[in-house]
Amino acid sequence: MVFINIKVIQDYGPVILSGIGNTLILTFGGFGMGLVFGALLAFAQCFGRGIVRRVATAIEESLRSIPLLVLMLLIFFGLPELGISLSPVQSAILAIGLRSMAYQSQILRSAISAIPYGQVEAALSLGMTKAQLFSTLIAPQAFRIALPGLVNQFTIDLKDTSIAYAIGVSELFTQSIHVAQVTLNYLTPLLFVGSIYFVMTFSTSTIANYLYRKFSIPGLGEASHG
Amino acid sequence: MDEVLRVENLWKSYGETSVLRGVSFEVKRGEVKVIMGPSGAGKSTLLRCINLLVKPDRGRILLEGREIYPKPYDAIHRIRQRIGFVFQSFNLFLHMTVLDNVRVGLVKVKKLSKEEATKIAIEALRMVGIGPELWNKYPAQLSGGQQQRVAIARAIAMNPSIMLMDEPTSALDPELVGEVLNVIRDLAARRMTMVIVTHEIDFAIDVADEILVIDDGKIVERGKPQEIISNPKHPRTRRFLERLKRRVDHGLR
Numbered sequence A: 001m002v003f004i005n006i007k008v009i010q011d012y013g014p015v016i017l018s019g020i021g022n023t024l025i026l027t028f029g030g031f032g033m034g035l036v037f038g039a040l041l042a043f044a045q046c047f048g049r050g051i052v053r054r055v056a057t058a059i060e061e062s063l064r065s066i067p068l069l070v071l072m073l074l075i076f077f078g079l080p081e082l083g084i085s086l087s088p089v090q091s092a093i094l095a096i097g098l099r100s101m102a103y104q105s106q107i108l109r110s111a112i113s114a115i116p117y118g119q120v121e122a123a124l125s126l127g128m129t130k131a132q133l134f135s136t137l138i139a140p141q142a143f144r145i146a147l148p149g150l151v152n153q154f155t156i157d158l159k160d161t162s163i164a165y166a167i168g169v170s171e172l173f174t175q176s177i178h179v180a181q182v183t184l185n186y187l188t189p190l191l192f193v194g195s196i197y198f199v200m201t202f203s204t205s206t207i208a209n210y211l212y213r214k215f216s217i218p219g220l221g222e223a224s225h226g
Numbered sequence B: 001m002d003e004v005l006r007v008e009n010l011w012k013s014y015g016e017t018s019v020l021r022g023v024s025f026e027v028k029r030g031e032v033k034v035i036m037g038p039s040g041a042g043k044s045t046l047l048r049c050i051n052l053l054v055k056p057d058r059g060r061i062l063l064e065g066r067e068i069y070p071k072p073y074d075a076i077h078r079i080r081q082r083i084g085f086v087f088q089s090f091n092l093f094l095h096m097t098v099l100d101n102v103r104v105g106l107v108k109v110k111k112l113s114k115e116e117a118t119k120i121a122i123e124a125l126r127m128v129g130i131g132p133e134l135w136n137k138y139p140a141q142l143s144g145g146q147q148q149r150v151a152i153a154r155a156i157a158m159n160p161s162i163m164l165m166d167e168p169t170s171a172l173d174p175e176l177v178g179e180v181l182n183v184i185r186d187l188a189a190r191r192m193t194m195v196i197v198t199h200e201i202d203f204a205i206d207v208a209d210e211i212l213v214i215d216d217g218k219i220v221e222r223g224k225p226q227e228i229i230s231n232p233k234h235p236r237t238r239r240f241l242e243r244l245k246r247r248v249d250h251g252l253r
Helices: A006-017 A019-047 A051-064 A068-082 A088-113 A117-125 A130-167 A174-183 A185-213 B043-050 B076-080 B097-107 B114-127 B144-159 B172-191 B201-207 B225-230 B235-249
Strands: B005-016 B017-028 B031-034 B056-065 B066-069 B085-086 B162-166 B193-197 B210-215 B218-223
Touching: A006 A174, A006 A185, A019 A051, A019 A174, A019 B005, A051 A088, A088 A130, A088 B017, A117 B076, A117 B085, A117 B144, A130 A174, A130 A185, A130 B097, A174 A185, B005 B043, B005 B235, B017 B043, B017 B144, B017 B218, B031 B043, B031 B201, B043 B162, B043 B193, B056 B210, B085 B097, B085 B144, B097 B114, B097 B144, B114 B144, B144 B172, B172 B193, B172 B201, B193 B201, B201 B225, B201 B235, B210 B225, B210 B235, B218 B225, B218 B235
Parallel strands: B031 B193, B031 B210, B085 B162, B162 B193
Antiparallel strands: B005 B017, B005 B056, B056 B066, B210 B218
16 A cells, blocks of 8 residues: 555656745735735725724725635636736735735734733823834834734735636645646645645744734734744 | 812703712812712712713813813813823723733824833833733733732823823722822822822821812812811711721721
């Protein structure tokens, strides 16, 4: 009983690995987009009023409620019907980015509201403007509190790039499926690609742990060690 | 300019509950006013109204002769620079070292250079007895008494016209109360103008030029410390003082 067919890896390993570029593009593109717009969304939800706040909440709620696969197919196959055509890679980044945005806004929002209000009062009583309050207190503390959640979202985005298989982006998973279909051997290419995802997420969390230690401050964001 | 603070007929309610019901008093330069009264009497709200963290409903507040409520003579954040505030729960910035906590207002708000700010901050820290071995520690690494002394240093570094202290020792373990009260006594000796809310009777007798007793949103009695303590006129003051004394007798303070 042989689980791993070494010959398949020798012959087709490079084919699978050739998908890594697209996987990284989708990961960083989607996560980066999610961070920028997620921060804006969180900002709107925490500090916005009336309609701004409600629109932000509606965007967040709806994007969190739609499966990523549905979102991606909507963008790739649905938008052209409205005259907006995006490439598979663009569609995948947009879909992953939108979903990541919704979750990251939630992570950032809870981090902002976790800052004890007494510190806000202390900053105001020193005479800080709202902008100074945000840059000296809220942003640095919220970032530290949010860091573990953001790293977790990064690894989710990384693994979910595999859904771009559905619209034909040649990333890691798509390549491994192609190899499986050619060799009629599913076990080896899928275990191989699974281990590549494992190595990437594992190294991400190792780097993250280093970051937690580097940025950790006694009494702040203790949860990051847990 | 002799009068630093004047509060006229201040009212504040939260929904149906009126917290302040026509409070008036004034504070002269170098004077220490102590506010006493049962919890829920409106003491914290009164202090927060004075530095505009809480917006009063009506009345008038003047700082050094200029109106700050209802028509502030300047932007509120600039007015607040002139009013030091010390909180019951210290409220130090948790992501900053001790030195940065004291420096941040000088650098960000007063736009001083880092060197100048450091000089002033160190002077303030020395005044409250926080030595160099603690300057690079974070608040969570300090005792409550040390944290409150840093918080006092943070406020006095801004060189305010008046200091407001909201039960500065109520959140402290009993053995740490003394060190903070001594720092405040020291400030009083330097003629710092202060309004202090506290339950510490002995301390109040020591530092107060006048004690104001607040109950149910109103000043029910005011006068020299000895008069109020030894011969309270208002029945509510009498009851309140008896309760406090009983706590002291039982060592529950």
